[in-house]
Amino acid sequence: MSDTLVRVENVSKKFCRDLKRSLWYGMKDLGNELLGREHAGDGRLRPDEFWAVKGVSFDLKRGECLGLIGPNGAGKTTLLRMLNGLIKPDAGRIEMQGRVGALIALGAGFNPVLSGRENIFVNAAILGFTRTEIRRRIDDIVAFSGLGEFIEAPVQQYSSGMHVRLGFSIAANASPDILIVDEALSVGDAHFQQSSFERIRKLRDNGVAIIFVSHDVHAITAICNRVILLNRSEVVAEGRPEAVLNYYNALLADRVGQTIMQRRLEDGRVAVKSGTGAAIIEDITLLNDKGRLIDTINVGATVTLRIRVRSCTPIPQLILGYLIKDRLGQAVYGTNTYHLGRPLRNLCENASVEYRFTFVARLGPGSYSVSTALHGAATYTGDNFEWRDFALVFDVVNAGASNFVGVAWMPPSVECII
Amino acid sequence: MSQEMKSRLADHSNSPMPDIEAARELPVTVYTPESSLRNPARMVRSMLRDLLASRELAWQLAVRDIRAQYRQTALGLLWAFILPMANTGAWLFIQSTGIVTIQGTELPYPVYVFTGTMLWAIFMDAVNAPLQQTVAAKPMLAKINFPREGLIVSGIYQTLFNASIKIGVLLVALLLLGVLPGWQLVFLPLAVLSLVLAGTALGLVVTPVGMLYTDIGKGLPLLLQFLMYLTPVVFPMPTSGWAAAVFEANPLTPLILVSRDLLTGMPPEPLGAFLLVNAATVALLGLMWVVYRAAMPILIERMSA
Numbered sequence: 229m230s231d232t233l234v235r236v237e238n239v240s241k242k243f244c245r246d247l248k249r250s251l252w253y254g255m256k257d258l259g260n261e262l263l264g265r266e267h268a269g270d271g272r273l274r275p276d277e278f279w280a281v282k283g284v285s286f287d288l289k290r291g292e293c294l295g296l297i298g299p300n301g302a303g304k305t306t307l308l309r310m311l312n313g314l315i316k317p318d319a320g321r322i323e324m325q326g327r328v329g330a331l332i333a334l335g336a337g338f339n340p341v342l343s344g345r346e347n348i349f350v351n352a353a354i355l356g357f358t359r360t361e362i363r364r365r366i367d368d369i370v371a372f373s374g375l376g377e378f379i380e381a382p383v384q385q386y387s388s389g390m391h392v393r394l395g396f397s398i399a400a401n402a403s404p405d406i407l408i409v410d411e412a413l414s415v416g417d418a419h420f421q422q423s424s425f426e427r428i429r430k431l432r433d434n435g436v437a438i439i440f441v442s443h444d445v446h447a448i449t450a451i452c453n454r455v456i457l458l459n460r461s462e463v464v465a466e467g468r469p470e471a472v473l474n475y476y477n478a479l480l481a482d483r484v485g486q487t488i489m490q491r492r493l494e495d496g497r498v499a500v501k502s503g504t505g506a507a508i509i510e511d512i513t514l515l516n517d518k519g520r521l522i523d524t525i526n527v528g529a530t531v532t533l534r535i536r537v538r539s540c541t542p543i544p545q546l547i548l549g550y551l552i553k554d555r556l557g558q559a560v561y562g563t564n565t566y567h568l569g570r571p572l573r574n575l576c577e578n579a580s581v582e583y584r585f586t587f588v589a590r591l592g593p594g595s596y597s598v599s600t601a602l603h604g605a606a607t608y609t610g611d612n613f614e615w616r617d618f619a620l621v622f623d624v625v626n627a628g629a630s631n632f633v634g635v636a637w638m639p640p641s642v643e644c645i646i
Numbered sequence: 647m648s649q650e651m652k653s654r655l656a657d658h659s660n661s662p663m664p665d666i667e668a669a670r671e672l673p674v675t676v677y678t679p680e681s682s683l684r685n686p687a688r689m690v691r692s693m694l695r696d697l698l699a700s701r702e703l704a705w706q707l708a709v710r711d712i713r714a715q716y717r718q719t720a721l722g723l724l725w726a727f728i729l730p731m732a733n734t735g736a737w738l739f740i741q742s743t744g745i746v747t748i749q750g751t752e753l754p755y756p757v758y759v760f761t762g763t764m765l766w767a768i769f770m771d772a773v774n775a776p777l778q779q780t781v782a783a784k785p786m787l788a789k790i791n792f793p794r795e796g797l798i799v800s801g802i803y804q805t806l807f808n809a810s811i812k813i814g815v816l817l818v819a820l821l822l823l824g825v826l827p828g829w830q831l832v833f834l835p836l837a838v839l840s841l842v843l844a845g846t847a848l849g850l851v852v853t854p855v856g857m858l859y860t861d862i863g864k865g866l867p868l869l870l871q872f873l874m875y876l877t878p879v880v881f882p883m884p885t886s887g888w889a890a891a892v893f894e895a896n897p898l899t900p901l902i903l904v905s906r907d908l909l910t911g912m913p914p915e916p917l918g919a920f921l922l923v924n925a926a927t928v929a930l931l932g933l934m935w936v937v938y939r940a941a942m943p944i945l946i947e948r949m950s951a
Contacts, residue, residue, distance in 0.1 A: 233672075243947070251858050254948035258854065260681070261940045267679040309946075310677060313791045316943045318679055326672040333789035337707070341714040353706035354792050356699075405672060 232325075233406050233437040234288035234311070239320035241281040241306050242273060249276050267316055280306045282461040284320075288406075293438040295452035295469060297476055302458040304441050308332070308408055311439065326405025329355070331428075334395025340384035344375060344394055347383055351398050365401050372427075373397040374420070389416050396420075400427050407431060410441045425451070445473055449557050470557035471500075474599075474617040478502040499618035507543055507575075507602045507613040511536040512620050524623045525589050527637050533585040533620075537602060539575045546572040546613075548583055549601045554635050555594055564601070590637040593626045682940055693795075693939060700796035707779075707796060708803035726811040730767040734760045737880050751882040753910060757825055761906045762879035764816045768809045768838060769898070770870055772845025775801030776853045776938075777863055788946050794938065798846065805842050813838065820909065828911040837905040840920075844901060844927045850934035854941035858948060877902055897923045 244250035253274065257267060273279070281303040288294050296304050309315050310322060312330055337354045338347045348369055352362045370379050373394045378386070386394070393416055409428065416424065429451055432438050442448055448455060448469055455472040457465035457479075465475045478500050515532040516522045525531050537548060549564025565571055565583070572581065598620040604611030626632075629639065682689050716722050737759045740746050751758040779797040786792070813834070820827065856862035875881065877898045884890045893899055900919035907914040914920070 250948055254858055254944055255855075257944045257947075258941050261944065262681075262683065262937065264681045264683045266681060271679075309788070313675065313677060314788060314943065315947045316679060317677060320678075322677040324675045324677075328675075328791070330790060333786060336786040336790050337710075337783075339710050339714045341717050342710060346710070346713070350706050350710045353703045354786065354790060356792065359702055 230325075231289045232287050233290055234286075234325075234439070235321075235323040236284060236286050236311070237321045237323075239281060239284050239307070239310060239317045239322060240279060241303075241310060241315070241318050242277045243280050243306075244274070244277045246276045253277075267318060271319055279461045281310070281317075281458075284456075284458070284463055286456060286463075286466070288437045288439065290405075290437055291432060291435045292454070293432050293440055293452045295448045295455035295472075296439060296441045296458065297443070297448060297455060297472070298458035299480070301460075303461045304458055305410065307458070308410055308439070308441060312408060324406060327356075327403070328406045328408065329399065329402045329404030330408045330410070331396065331399050332408065332410045334399060335391050336395070338383050338391070338395075341382055343382055344373075344379040344386070345370070348394070348398055351395065355399060355402055357402065369397045369401050372401070372423075389420070392416050393420055396424055400424065400431075404436060407436050407438045408441075409438060411443065446558070448473065473557065474500045477617075478615055499616070501614070501616045503602070503612045503614035505614065506541045507537060507539045507546055509535055509600055509602065509614060509616065509619065510538050510580075512598070512600065514620065514622050523621070524625055527589070527591065527593065527624060527626045527629045529589050530586065531589050533583075533587075533598070535583045535585075535600065537581045537583065539577060539579045539581075542577050543575040543604065543613075544573065545604050546575050546581075547603055547605075549603070550585070550619075551599045551601075552591075553597050553599065555596070558635075560591065560596065560635050562599075589624060591624045592633065592635045592637055593624050594635070595621065595623050597621045683936075689936070689939075693935065696793040696939075697795045697799075700793035700799055703792060703796035704799035704803060707800035708807070711800070711804055712807055723811060726808045727764070727767075727815045730763045730812065731760075731815075733763045733767075737763070748881060750885070752912075753825075753906075754823070757820065757823055757910065758882070758906075759880055760819060760823075761816065761909050762902065764812045765841065765902055765905050766874055766877070766879045768805065768812060769841050769845045769901075771805045771808055772802070772842040773849040773870060774866065775805050776846060776849035777856045777866070780853055780857060781863070784949065787942075788949060794942055795935075798850070798935075798938070801849075802842060802846055805845070806839075809838055809842065816909065825910050827909055830908045830911065830914060833914070834905065834908045837901070837908055837914075837920075840924050840927065841901050841905060843931060844898065844923070847927055847930040847934055850931070850938055854937060854945060857945045873898070897926065 244253050261267060284303075284307060286294065296307070298304055306315075308330075310317050311324065312328060312332075313324075335347075335351060337350045339350065342350075345366075348366060349359075349362055352365075352369075353359075357365075373379070373396075375390060375394060378390065379394075383391070383394075396416075407428070425447065428438065428440075432451065438451075440448065440452055452469050454467065455465075455469045456463055457472050457476050459479060464479075465472045512533070512535045513521055514523065514525070515534055516525065517530045517532075519532075522531075533550065535548060535550070537546070539546065547564050547566045549562065549566075551562030552560045554560050575581070597618050599615075599617045600619045601615045602613040603615075604613065629637065632639075716725075719725060721728070734756075738756055741748055741755055741759075748755065753761075776798050779801040780787070780794075783797050787794075817827070852862055852866060856866075873896075876892055877896055878893060879902060883893055883899075883903075900916050900923050903916065904914045904920045906912075
């Protein structure tokens with residue numbers, strides 16, 4: 229009995245661009261299917277066809293959460309549909325063990341005229357609940373949705389947030405072995421987002437294998453063990469969330485498809501560098517208040533981040549930005565010289581500039597990294613000269629301040645009135 | 647998070663956790679480009695399993711649709727039989743003014759027409775149901791994997807519901823017209839069921855293509871109207887000429903004739919042809935079921951999300 233619940237081997241899928249031709253191919257595929265022949269031709273592209281998913285492989289074990297990210301149109305939803313059994317792959321093999329649940333179309337089957345309670349029965353039946361199961365869980369579902377007395381009102385009176393809350397509480401009450409989540413958590417108020425996220429985390433801890441598609445970087449880092457990056461139908465990166473997300477950032481900033489270099493640091497983390505190279509960072513170091521090079525600083529110490537930049541071509545506008553991230557890749561503090569009001573204009577070729585950012589490190593103990601970006605526009609997504617993740621790593625230790633936890637050091641003065 | 651929220655979440659820890667023993671029984675599903683007809687035994691097994699699994703779903707969908715339909719109307723259940731009644735009225739009017747002379751029905755013409763149009767309305771409901779239900783479920787089809795048989799069975803449930811109202815009205819009207827059905831009425835449900843199944847089989851024939859090309863759905867009412875003129879619904883069975891041959895060959899003829907006989911207390915005829923058509927219906931239903939299943943993933947691919 230293996231623990232691997234999902235096995236995807238070299239799966240591909242193609243679609244047709246032209247509508248009329250697509251319908252005609254549909255008829256031909258139907259004929260082939262009924263005659264017992266293999267689906268969709270001989271595995272090559274017919275006229276007007278393109279690969280939506282190509283050569284994707286991965287495994288998923290019980291209790292693991294796999295993140296699936298990628299730009300719009302990369303093939304994520306198509307891959308999910310194949311995992312869900314809605315469409316057939318054109319090549320490869322998918323093996324799913326156990327019951328598959330999906331947080332994809334929340335509130336499917338709802339009839340607007342009927343009340344929320346009546347619609348619970350319909351939606352739950354579509355998701356595979358039996359009537360006894362529904363009756364047993366209906367109180368839980370109504371309570372989790374937080375709709376109160378509105379549960380008896382017709383669904384056409386619901387806001388879209390209420391719709392989603394009801395749909396989510398029904399779907400989240402199922403007990404699947406594999407759960408597919410497709411960006412279903414982005415709707416709803418903050419309260420609801422928290423509780424639904426918590427629910428998914430609980431399912432993962434209970435041993436459900438989860439495939440999580442999202443554009444929310446924080447959600448991915450918080451819940452996924454592994455991440456796969458899909459771009460234009462293929463897997464371009466796979467690994468730990470931080471590394472793949474860094475690569476994804478570089479991809480987004482660098483859409484022209486220039487070289488993205490990756491370098492493995494001593495502790496196993498992966499540093500990513502990308503950009504046109506019109507300006508580069510020659511040197512980046514951390515200095516203490518006496519001007520000496522350090523890599524470990526004390527909580528609350530004054531430090532200077534010294535960055536030396538060189539321009540390789542004449543540059544009309546140069547902006548330098550940096551982002552301090554904690555051990556988990558969550559952003560702690562980031563800014564750039566545009567926001568600080570100090571952009572550089574009209575740099576000539578081969579000019580050398582040194583920046584010194586001096587600040588008080590009000591950080592908690594732990595390991596931190598600095599990412600840097602050199603760009604021409606106000607944000608890094610335009611005109612990217614150089615982008616570096618893990619340009620610098622440093623540690624913060626607590627020698628002297630009272631004990632505390634967290635990334636931020638905000639010591640209070642205490643007053644106690646009896 | 648509020649205290650209330652925390653306690654709600656705590657309750658969910660009672661959800662059954664898949665333990666190691668139960669894990670051995672996990673069903674395995676495999677998806678490949680291979681045709682599902684390659685392994686007929688496996689296909690039949692999964693068809694029956696899905697049909698069983700869809701019972702509750704079909705019921706919930708039918709209840710939902712019927713409730714929603716009548717909740718929004720002012721006339722309510724009246725709509726179930728108002729159209730065939732109007733149709734009957736039209737034909738009686740035509741008969742009485744002599745615009746078209748219709749002769750040769752054993753029963754008084756009003757009875758003949760009324761029973762015919764009601765029965766034909768049941769048949770039309772049954773034919774339209776599969777395509778209607780599948781199109782209505784389009785938003786769900788491309789997103790959730792549920793047994794599709796539920797849509798068809800839900801259509802059958804709804805047709806039977808509407809049929810029971812029609813038959814009820816019909817029986818009341820017949821009594822008022824002085825026609826007393828005999829003990830054979832007991833068999834009427836079987837005849838109506840065979841009519842519904844025949845209609846469903848025909849509806850399933852057009853459904854896959856009708857999902858891709860929308861003009862099929864529009865052409866269906868036209869086709870059915872034409873078919874009505876070739877079945878003993880408003881016209882009596884012709885005794886000579888090519889019309890007689892067509893009426894005889896029409897598989898729907900025995901279904902309508904036998905149902906009408908059961909309603910009006912006449913000996914059911916022609917029984918042999920009736921049983922033959924039923925057998926053919928069952929076979930067609932099985933075949934179209936296979937086609938429907940095989941077509942679904944392909945249709946979903948080509949339809950937009």
